[in-house]
Amino acid sequence: MYYPADMSNWTGRVDAEEGALARRWHERVLPWRAEEVPLGTVLLGFACDAGVQRNQGRPGAKAGPMALRKALASLAWHQKRPVYDAGDVVCEGDELEGAQAELGRQVAGLLNAGHLPLVMGGGHEIAYGSFLGLARHAELHSKPPRIGVINLDAHFDLRASILPSSGTPFRQIAEACNENGWPFRYCVFGISEPANTEALFHRARELGVLWRLDDECGIDQLEALRDTVTLFADEVDWLYLTICLDVLPGAVAPGVSAPAPRGIDLAVVEALIDSVRSSGKLKLADIAELNPAFDQDQRTAKVAARLLWRLAR
Numbered sequence: 001m002y003y004p005a006d007m008s009n010w011t012g013r014v015d016a017e018e019g020a021l022a023r024r025w026h027e028r029v030l031p032w033r034a035e036e037v038p039l040g041t042v043l044l045g046f047a048c049d050a051g052v053q054r055n056q057g058r059p060g061a062k063a064g065p066m067a068l069r070k071a072l073a074s075l076a077w078h079q080k081r082p083v084y085d086a087g088d089v090v091c092e093g094d095e096l097e098g099a100q101a102e103l104g105r106q107v108a109g110l111l112n113a114g115h116l117p118l119v120m121g122g123g124h125e126i127a128y129g130s131f132l133g134l135a136r137h138a139e140l141h142s143k144p145p146r147i148g149v150i151n152l153d154a155h156f157d158l159r160a161s162i163l164p165s166s167g168t169p170f171r172q173i174a175e176a177c178n179e180n181g182w183p184f185r186y187c188v189f190g191i192s193e194p195a196n197t198e199a200l201f202h203r204a205r206e207l208g209v210l211w212r213l214d215d216e217c218g219i220d221q222l223e224a225l226r227d228t229v230t231l232f233a234d235e236v237d238w239l240y241l242t243i244c245l246d247v248l249p250g251a252v253a254p255g256v257s258a259p260a261p262r263g264i265d266l267a268v269v270e271a272l273i274d275s276v277r278s279s280g281k282l283k284l285a286d287i288a289e290l291n292p293a294f295d296q297d298q299r300t301a302k303v304a305a306r307l308l309w310r311l312a313r
Ligand SMILES: N=CN[C@@H](CCC(=O)O)C(=O)O
Pocket: 055, 056, 057, 124, 155, 156, 157, 159, 166, 167, 168, 195, 257, 258
């Protein structure tokens, strides 16, 4: 079910005495309307727990979009383009497939209008819904654009289970690409070897996935990581960036279903985001797995907001 934005969620600190240059997000974010508006970044929530529940995880990600808005609200406004709030796609109970289809419709609408959608999860099942939107948008083009998926994640999320979940989205995307006769181009940074079975590494190899382990994503390896993004981006027309917050160390992002004992540095995650943006091919991004029920001092919500802020810069 889709719900338009409730702008009463956007409240926060006001520095009235500082004038027009002291604005914060809650004073600048606009409600998104389907009519023509200046091109910008559009926030869309995907309030969904069903994928994590089905994947034997810790529920709570359904409250992620609201926690993320709250953390964004008081951030300083430095953005060059307008930011809109397009509201939420809400998954009722276990209606995951319906919610992903609705997310696909909403994302396609935003892409068709020329905006950059930033989707806020929700579990990582968000990725299949986001991709459905991109695929729908691609249908408008006579020559199908080559799509590259970059995932910042401790997990491959390539599980074989028939029932879609937060553990299956990239296998589903691989199948969708196959059905459309499109190549499957998937690159993951931050894979934790102890958190992915051999079966998943085998599937990744079979599917031609490019990955870097968490211990290959140190700040001292940044140059090589940037080159990896550039080479991957050179081979595609569009990039879809998806960020699973458990790519960060558990101490930095405790509010997720499966916190990472190691994770990769926030500085590396930010540098990878910057590399993706500077390719000029970023069409769509999402941030997954924010689970406020397990957050501490809003730490995870705040780090997620910082990443989103950077994507919207
Ligand atoms: N989206 C998360 N996926 C992970 C979760 C792992 C866990 O719960 O420990 C996965 O399925 O591998």
